[in-house]
Amino acid sequence: MNRQSVPIQRQSLRVAYWVGFLALLAVTVAPGMAGVTPVKGGPEIDGYQCMYYPIPYPKLADSIWDCAAGPDGKIYLGVCSEHSGGSAHLIAFDPDTETFEEIFDAQIVTNSPANRMPQGKIHFTLNAHPDGRLFGATHFGYLKSSPEEPNPNPQNLDDWNRLLTDPGRGYPGGHLFIYDTKTKQARDLGIPVEFQGVRVMTLDTVRGHLYGLSALDNYLFHHDIKSGETRVVGKVAGYNPYGMAVDQKDGTMYTADGTGRMIAYRPEWKKIRRLSPSIPGAANGKDDVLTVFVAGPDGRFYGADHVIKHLFCFDPRVGPEGTVTDLGRFLPPDQDCYVIESLGFDKNGLLFALVPTLKKEETVRTFAVTVDLKSGTKKSWGPLECRDERMNGCYRLTVGRDGSLYAGTRMDGPKGGAGRKPIKPQGAFWLLRIQPR
Numbered sequence: 001m002n003r004q005s006v007p008i009q010r011q012s013l014r015v016a017y018w019v020g021f022l023a024l025l026a027v028t029v030a031p032g033m034a035g036v037t038p039v040k041g042g043p044e045i046d047g048y049q050c051m052y053y054p055i056p057y058p059k060l061a062d063s064i065w066d067c068a069a070g071p072d073g074k075i076y077l078g079v080c081s082e083h084s085g086g087s088a089h090l091i092a093f094d095p096d097t098e099t100f101e102e103i104f105d106a107q108i109v110t111n112s113p114a115n116r117m118p119q120g121k122i123h124f125t126l127n128a129h130p131d132g133r134l135f136g137a138t139h140f141g142y143l144k145s146s147p148e149e150p151n152p153n154p155q156n157l158d159d160w161n162r163l164l165t166d167p168g169r170g171y172p173g174g175h176l177f178i179y180d181t182k183t184k185q186a187r188d189l190g191i192p193v194e195f196q197g198v199r200v201m202t203l204d205t206v207r208g209h210l211y212g213l214s215a216l217d218n219y220l221f222h223h224d225i226k227s228g229e230t231r232v233v234g235k236v237a238g239y240n241p242y243g244m245a246v247d248q249k250d251g252t253m254y255t256a257d258g259t260g261r262m263i264a265y266r267p268e269w270k271k272i273r274r275l276s277p278s279i280p281g282a283a284n285g286k287d288d289v290l291t292v293f294v295a296g297p298d299g300r301f302y303g304a305d306h307v308i309k310h311l312f313c314f315d316p317r318v319g320p321e322g323t324v325t326d327l328g329r330f331l332p333p334d335q336d337c338y339v340i341e342s343l344g345f346d347k348n349g350l351l352f353a354l355v356p357t358l359k360k361e362e363t364v365r366t367f368a369v370t371v372d373l374k375s376g377t378k379k380s381w382g383p384l385e386c387r388d389e390r391m392n393g394c395y396r397l398t399v400g401r402d403g404s405l406y407a408g409t410r411m412d413g414p415k416g417g418a419g420r421k422p423i424k425p426q427g428a429f430w431l432l433r434i435q436p437r
Contacts (some may be wrong), residue, residue: 037098039053042384045368063080079118080123112172193221204246242291243292291303384417
């Protein structure tokens with residue numbers, strides 16, 4: 001199968017055009033939405049309380065893929081419409097006033113055509129810069145005349161690429177964007193990889209370098225914030241990694257390829273470097289990818305893998321190319337879990353994880369788990385619950401200035417019930433705040 005479907009030459013021309021022209025587009029944000037009353041829910045966690053805030057979002061959405069603490073102390077969420085045919089919206093939550101604010105519609109900010117696959121997601125890309133800017137990117141949704149219209153059903157990557165590159169209805173490409181939290185303006189930085197969405201990004205806040213991975217062909221790109229230049233570095237993986245992080249001490253970007261081998265890159269290198277350490281699933285003889293990867297307070301990096309769903313530690317300063325240590329399962333052996341995409345540290349260095357279970361009858365629950373890295377002790381505090389309903393769909397976890405941990409979530413059906421609750425406008429999506437007592 002030929003997976004080199006994105007022409008690099010055309011990407012470079014496309015980037016030059018968009019950066020030179022559309023970067024001039026600035027959208028002034030018009031605040032909207034309102035304050036809400038939080039609801040106390042579960043689980044009970046020593047030293048914390050779980051508060052749930054209903055998000056007053058009037059449109060039809062289907063997920064909240066990204067959640068990130070902004071440079072202004074607000075919590076930013078990407079409300080996505082991948083399956084409903086709409087566009088993603090960036091919204092913000094102010095922890096001090098407990099109010100929500102709509103920032104922008106991704107379709108409008110990127111000036112994307114209405115007759116092509118929409119900018120349906122903001123997916124693991126939000127990164128705060130200390131100067132007050134928030135960087136992010138868009139990802140594709142499905143072009144549909146109504147939410148009830150069936151999704152396209154590509155069977156393989158060739159089918160996907162035909163869908164994405166269709167000249168009449170396909171996807172122009174995901175856009176990079178900046179939201180300036182001081183001026184309240186959003187600006188489009190253009191398309192880094194033509195016909196591809198942007199799945200994940202990470203930011204070197206010290207040196208001003210932004211890194212991202214395209215989807216579905218998994219090209220690494222590098223955006224120099226000072227010069228405004230974007231270039232495609234090369235193909236990283238055949239399967240989709242979700243996790244990447246930057247070592248702020250030396251500027252090295254780390255991720256893993258589709259076989260689970262760690263990868264490193266710096267702007268002065270001509271190409272990516274594949275390192276010898278592998279993440280846990282790959283070490284067991286299987287192809288594997290990162291599903292989440294975060295910097296720890298100890299200078300190490302912590303992540304989870306896709307195949308065996310273990311927590312692991314990567315220490316870039318031990319061994320010639322770094323060392324991976326398998327830290328084991330999040331849940332007991334009798335509880336199988338689904339993909340783990342939510343990891344975050346509180347201000348005391350305690351690692352939190354939101355771990356969804358995997359059940360044949362779809363009685364899915366998401367458990368709050370903490371890991372004391374000094375002792376190695378893991379504790380499952382119980383499932384996320386609010387108003388006697390299961391709270392699921394947690395994809396990214398972030399810590400705010402007040403020490404609370406935040407994640408987008410949705411009401412998924414009554415406790416003990418089976419199946420998925422239909423998603424409707426208003427009331428489906430909530431913001432979880434794990435708040436210090």
